[in-house]
Amino acid sequence: xxxxxxxxxxxxxxxxxxxxxxxxxxxxxxxxxxxxxxxxxxxxxxxxxxxxxxxxxxxxxxxxxxxxxxxxxxxxxxxxxxxxxxxxxxxxxxxxxxxxxxxxxxxxxxxxxxxxxxxxxxxxxxxxxxxxxxxxxxxxxxxxxxxxxxxxxxxxxxxxxxxxxxxxxxxxxxxxxxxxxxxxxxxxxxxxxxxxxxxxxxxxxxxxxxxxxxxxxxxxxxxxxxxxxxxxxxxxxxxxxxxxxxxxxxxxxxxxxxxxxxxxxxxxxxxxxxxxxxxxxxxxxxxxxxxxxxxxxxxxxxxxxxxxxxxxxxxxxxxxxxxxxxxxxxxxxxxxxxxxxxxxxxxxxxxxxxxxxxxxxxxxxxxxxxxxxxxxxxxxxxxxxxxxxxxxxxxxxxxxxxxxxxxxxxxxxxxxxxxxxxxxxxxxxxxxxxxxxxxxxxxxxxxxxxxxxxxxxxxxxxxxxxxxxxxxxxxxxxxxxxxxxxxxxxxxxxxxxxxxxxxxxxxxxxxxxxxxxxxxxxxxxxxxxxxxxxxxxxxxxxxxxxxxxxxxxxxxxxxxxxxxxxxxxxxx
DNA sequence: CAATTCGGGGGG
DNA sequence: CCCACCCCCCGAATTG
Numbered sequence: 001x002x003x004x005x006x007x008x009x010x011x012x013x014x015x016x017x018x019x020x021x022x023x024x025x026x027x028x029x030x031x032x033x034x035x036x037x038x039x040x041x042x043x044x045x046x047x048x049x050x051x052x053x054x055x056x057x058x059x060x061x062x063x064x065x066x067x068x069x070x071x072x073x074x075x076x077x078x079x080x081x082x083x084x085x086x087x088x089x090x091x092x093x094x095x096x097x098x099x100x101x102x103x104x105x106x107x108x109x110x111x112x113x114x115x116x117x118x119x120x121x122x123x124x125x126x127x128x129x130x131x132x133x134x135x136x137x138x139x140x141x142x143x144x145x146x147x148x149x150x151x152x153x154x155x156x157x158x159x160x161x162x163x164x165x166x167x168x169x170x171x172x173x174x175x176x177x178x179x180x181x182x183x184x185x186x187x188x189x190x191x192x193x194x195x196x197x198x199x200x201x202x203x204x205x206x207x208x209x210x211x212x213x214x215x216x217x218x219x220x221x222x223x224x225x226x227x228x229x230x231x232x233x234x235x236x237x238x239x240x241x242x243x244x245x246x247x248x249x250x251x252x253x254x255x256x257x258x259x260x261x262x263x264x265x266x267x268x269x270x271x272x273x274x275x276x277x278x279x280x281x282x283x284x285x286x287x288x289x290x291x292x293x294x295x296x297x298x299x300x301x302x303x304x305x306x307x308x309x310x311x312x313x314x315x316x317x318x319x320x321x322x323x324x325x326x327x328x329x330x331x332x333x334x335x336x337x338x339x340x341x342x343x344x345x346x347x348x349x350x351x352x353x354x355x356x357x358x359x360x361x362x363x364x365x366x367x368x369x370x371x372x373x374x375x376x377x378x379x380x381x382x383x384x385x386x387x388x389x390x391x392x393x394x395x396x397x398x399x400x401x402x403x404x405x406x407x408x409x410x411x412x413x414x415x416x417x418x419x420x421x422x423x424x425x426x427x428x429x430x431x432x433x434x435x436x437x438x439x440x441x442x443x444x445x446x447x448x449x450x451x452x453x454x455x456x457x458x459x460x461x462x463x464x465x466x467x468x469x470x471x472x473x474x475x476x477x478x479x480x481x482x483x484x485x486x487x488x489x490x491x492x493x494x495x496x497x498x499x500x501x502x503x504x505x506x507x508x509x510x511x512x513x514x515x516x517x518x519x520x521x522x523x524x525x526x527x528x529x530x531x532x533x534x535x536x537x538x539x540x541x542x543x544x545x546x547x548x549x550x551x552x553x554x555x556x557x558x559x560x561x562x563x564x565x566x567x568x569x570x571x572x
Numbered sequence: 573c574a575a576t577t578c579g580g581g582g583g584g
Numbered sequence: 585c586c587c588a589c590c591c592c593c594c595g596a597a598t599t600g
Binding site: 237253254256274275277278281282310317319320321323345490519520521522 | 583
């Protein structure tokens with residue numbers, strides 16, 4: 001069985017790149033301290049290739065090292081990303097957002113002035129793939145011995161957390177995520193520019209003068225104007241609101257849900273215009289020119305880019321590809337896309353972390369979770385069950401869902417209590433953590449930490465006070481409560497998803513298959529047609545393994561819906 | 573004139 | 585009827 005992240009018997013080495021592609025390296029003992037003198041080698045890739053016995057490479061920043069290694073054809077098994085770990089440890093210690101560079105960590109260790117982080121690198125459109133490797137970067141490397149000191153201190157800081165084993169798992173899997181991110185960038189998502197252009201032509205028509213406004217948008221704008229009896233620019237909300245007002249219809253916005261049921265001839269072309277305008281501006285011809293090269297779309301993935309641990313991307317809108325545009329994502333000839341989507345990931349994660357017996361039971365089967373909940377508590381009304389579950393996770397405050405939420409609370413008290421407690425912690429200004437220990441930022445304007453950092457792992461029932469828990473909370477603190485309520489679920493789901501990715505990349509290591517896309521609860525693997533069954537099975541195994549490692553023994557199952565397709569749009 | 577905010581759409 | 589959470593990206597409007 002692959003050891004995904006724990007690394008019981010690991011040969012660890014630390015390294016730091018030097019000028020002209022070389023490296024300094026040093027082996028580390030079980031106490032994280034060097035067991036031999038530092039050696040210097042002229043070729044980083046060769047230095048790594050010649051040490052296959054090393055199972056984990058400790059380095060400052062994956063992004064500064066790993067793309068070079070991949071370009072040289074030297075993938076690594078595991079790493080430990082010191083700056084990623086610093087980020088997680090700082091947040092856990094109540095110092096979310098403090099400078100996280102290795103240089104800053106070293107300064108804190110030595111009691112020296114802490115340098116601010118360099119500004120985040122922005123990827124300009126058109127500034128593609130390998131170009132990023134050769135951008136001048138600020139000189140924030142620290143010496144290898146200093147780096148090892150920071151690493152050893154980080155190991156001690158793990159021990160000081162509420163659940164050191166989980167925190168180690170978190171930093172290990174975040175590091176694995178950094179590897180996956182670089183590998184997915186290098187592989188790229190297969191993208192057929194010709195198909196994309198055909199889709200655009202079909203939806204938007206040709207562009208006037210070759211690069212001007214698409215014909216279809218102009219036609220729809222004319223239809224809107226004709227319906228109002230005067231020229232109206234559909235892309236200017238103020239203009240549209242004024243036009244409706246003149247027609248005797250008062251609007252506070254021109255959002256789709258507010259206009260779609262209005263009986264006026266301008267509405268259908270206006271809605272169609274908004275839909276197409278969005279495609280045109282965000283994923284039209286300009287996007288295609290900027291972001292697709294040689295049949296691949298290579299976004300830069302940022303693991304842990306959001307506070308909850310979900311990933312973001314830097315440019316290209318890779319996590320918001322509209323459904324219609326997915327027709328351009330097509331496997332190479334003879335290859336397939338295995339598109340795998342975790343079924344009801346967040347409710348199942350809530351079952352695993354709350355250990356609610358009844359909720360674990362309905363989550364212990366591969367079948368539709370919402371159907372199981374509705375059979376048990378909602379007389380078979382799946383839609384109501386789904387709304388109630390999502391309402392509990394998001395912190396619904398109004399509407400029909402509320403009485404269903406009460407029903408949910410009766411049937412699954414421990415699960416609802418788990419998120420209720422997270423909400424209360426947020427309202428009271430405390431911090432909350434995911435299952436593995438990723439910690440939410442403090443409330444805006446919260447009294448600066450110190451105070452020994454607000455411990456709250458197993459918060460007492462807070463002297464309850466009975467009665468209305470929310471009665472005296474301000475709107476701000478209620479918003480904070482909804483945030484922390486959702487954070488423990490969304491973030492713990494991100495914990496699990498990261499472990500799935502880490503496990504899956506190891507399952508795929510001896511195949512031609514490549515991970516090419518990851519979006520919260522969905523992965524795409526690009527593989528030769530004949531490997532697709534193995535890949536499908538690998539995803540199942542990665543899911544099971546991730547669940548065991550993340551949550552320990554649990555009856556909760558995490559099924560994926562997988563589709564083997566040539567085109568992304570044909571999945572599900 | 574550059575930077576920031578707003579409004580509206582896309583994703584999960 | 586909308587819900588409630590986490591995001592990105594664009595063009596226009598506004599602000600410094």
